[in-house]
Amino acid sequence: MKPKQTQLERIKGKLKRDGFITRNECINLPYNKITRLSQYIMLLRQQGYEIDMKEVRDEKGLDTIYTLVKKPAEKEFKIIERNGERVAIIVNKNAEIQH
Numbered sequence: 001m002k003p004k005q006t007q008l009e010r011i012k013g014k015l016k017r018d019g020f021i022t023r024n025e026c027i028n029l030p031y032n033k034i035t036r037l038s039q040y041i042m043l044l045r046q047q048g049y050e051i052d053m054k055e056v057r058d059e060k061g062l063d064t065i066y067t068l069v070k071k072p073a074e075k076e077f078k079i080i081e082r083n084g085e086r087v088a089i090i091v092n093k094n095a096e097i098q099h
Contacts, residue, residue: 007032011040015051015068023064041066048072 005013011034014021026034034040041051050070056063075090 007034007036008040008043010034011037012044015044015049015066016071020065020067022066024060037064037066 011021011026021037023037026037041053045051049068049072052067052069054065054067056065077088077090079086079088081087
């Protein structure tokens with residue numbers, strides 16, 4: 001049996017899969033409602049995610065849409081030889097989102 005995902009993991013997965021998440025869809029989940037979406041968005045931004053926010057009005061009222069613009073750069077380690085010593089360097093991969 002798979003362990004349950006945390007709310008942050010569920011939000012991150014939805015953003016990666018669909019490119020956006022809304023406040024109303026999180027509040028209206030049939031189980032384990034996510035009521036602190038803006039807090040999780042702030043945490044993802046601190047982890048390097050670039051996320052845009054837009055407020056919209058629809059037939060149900062006001063909603064907030066968070067759109068994933070850029071994921072944090074993936075880091076890759078490479079070992080190089082410098083002056084006879086082996087040194088590890090970090091290489092960032094491009095993380096732009098293609099829409």
